[in-house]
Amino acid sequence: MLKGKKYLVTGSSSGIGRAVACKIAEQGGSVVLTGRNMERLQETKELLQGDNHYTISYEMSNLDGIKEFVAKSIAIDGRRFDGLVFSTGLARTSLLRMEKISQILKITKVNYLSFAVLLTEFASKKVLNNNGSIIALSSSATIHSDKSQGIYTASKAAIEGICRVAAKEFANRGIRVNAVCPEMVHTTMTQDFFSNTSQQQRKILYPLGDITPEDVADTIIFLLSEQSKKITGQKIYISSGNDGRPIESEELRI
Numbered sequence: 001m002l003k004g005k006k007y008l009v010t011g012s013s014s015g016i017g018r019a020v021a022c023k024i025a026e027q028g029g030s031v032v033l034t035g036r037n038m039e040r041l042q043e044t045k046e047l048l049q050g051d052n053h054y055t056i057s058y059e060m061s062n063l064d065g066i067k068e069f070v071a072k073s074i075a076i077d078g079r080r081f082d083g084l085v086f087s088t089g090l091a092r093t094s095l096l097r098m099e100k101i102s103q104i105l106k107i108t109k110v111n112y113l114s115f116a117v118l119l120t121e122f123a124s125k126k127v128l129n130n131n132g133s134i135i136a137l138s139s140s141a142t143i144h145s146d147k148s149q150g151i152y153t154a155s156k157a158a159i160e161g162i163c164r165v166a167a168k169e170f171a172n173r174g175i176r177v178n179a180v181c182p183e184m185v186h187t188t189m190t191q192d193f194f195s196n197t198s199q200q201q202r203k204i205l206y207p208l209g210d211i212t213p214e215d216v217a218d219t220i221i222f223l224l225s226e227q228s229k230k231i232t233g234q235k236i237y238i239s240s241g242n243d244g245r246p247i248e249s250e251e252l253r254i
Contacts, residue, residue: 001225003028005082006052008073010060010118013040015187016137016220017087018047019213023221025049032073032081034058035088052077060088060114061106070121081128083224086115086136086159091189093148104151111155112162119166131174133224136163137216138179143237144244156181160235167233176232178223183242185211207241 007024011017013035021031025048033041033055041055054076058069074080090110092103115136122128138160141153160179167177183206184190194202194210202210219236222228 001027001221001227002082004030006030006032006077006079007083007085007224008032008034008070008081009085009087010034010114011087011089011137012044013037014044015087015189016182016185016213016216017085018044019217020085020087020220021053022047022049023214023217024224025053027221027225029082030077030079032056032076034069034073061109063109063113063117066114066117067121070118070127074127080126081122081132083133084118084122084128084135085220085224086118086134088114089137090152092152094151095148096150099151107151107155108158111152112158115159116162119162123166123170125173128175131229132176133228134163134166134170134175134177135220135223136177136179138181138235140181140183140237140239140242142181142235144242163235164233171232176223176228178228178232179235180216180219180223180238181235182211182216182238183240185213185216187213205242206239209240211238211240 002024007029009017009021009031012021012033021033021044024031030052033044035041036059038057045053045055056073088110090107092107136159139156141149142157142160145153163177163179170177184193186194216238219238
């Protein structure tokens with residue numbers, strides 16, 4: 001489905017980003033992998049099928065350098081992109097009364113502003129081919145928010161908002177823009193949650209089972225492919241059957 005096409009996957013050193021990169025390569029696509037840790041990016045690259053995959057280490061909170069980073073990503077093989085998967089993100093839980101400006105700015109820069117700046121670059125015909133697809137990772141927190149998730153939830157809600165606007169602005173070129181909102185995904189970032197809940201508790205929360213990075217990647221591959229050619233401006237909720245009940249609910253105290 002993606003054969004011969006080129007994609008930028010941010011946050012591809014682990015977790016969802018790594019799973020997405022692997023599945024793009026399985027479909028015959030070419031991937032530019034980016035993240036902060038070059039060693040882990042190389043580990044991802046070694047997992048990919050086929051050739052024409054590249055690694056570029058970059059810190060997405062460096063907003064002023066994104067334009068040059070995108071130009072370098074194109075120059076690496078002289079080809080424009082057919083899609084972008086934004087899987088960069090920081091998780092943080094803190095009561096609003098405890099938040100500090102420095103932490104608010106850090107979360108906002110990485111989780112939202114970097115994506116907004118990337119969109120300004122991918123709006124160019126010199127960067128993204130017609131009929132391309134852009135997907136950003138949001139979170140179920142925008143649907144079922146909880147205490148201590150204020151700044152994190154706001155950063156993800158901002159992603160969803162700009163996706164809706166970009167979907168309208170890019171539609172005349174056949175470019176689709178969507179957000180994916182998974183429930184808790186089993187990654188290193190969420191290890192505390194999975195370590196402190198039993199399988200029985202999680203079965204109540206998620207009747208269809210724990211969500212893996214590969215589960216999320218399957219949805220993203222669908223959104224990158226021609227099979228989703230009429231879907232844009234949407235947030236796709238990967239619920240695994242969750243109905244929004246909080247982890248503190250009586251039913252889960254078992």
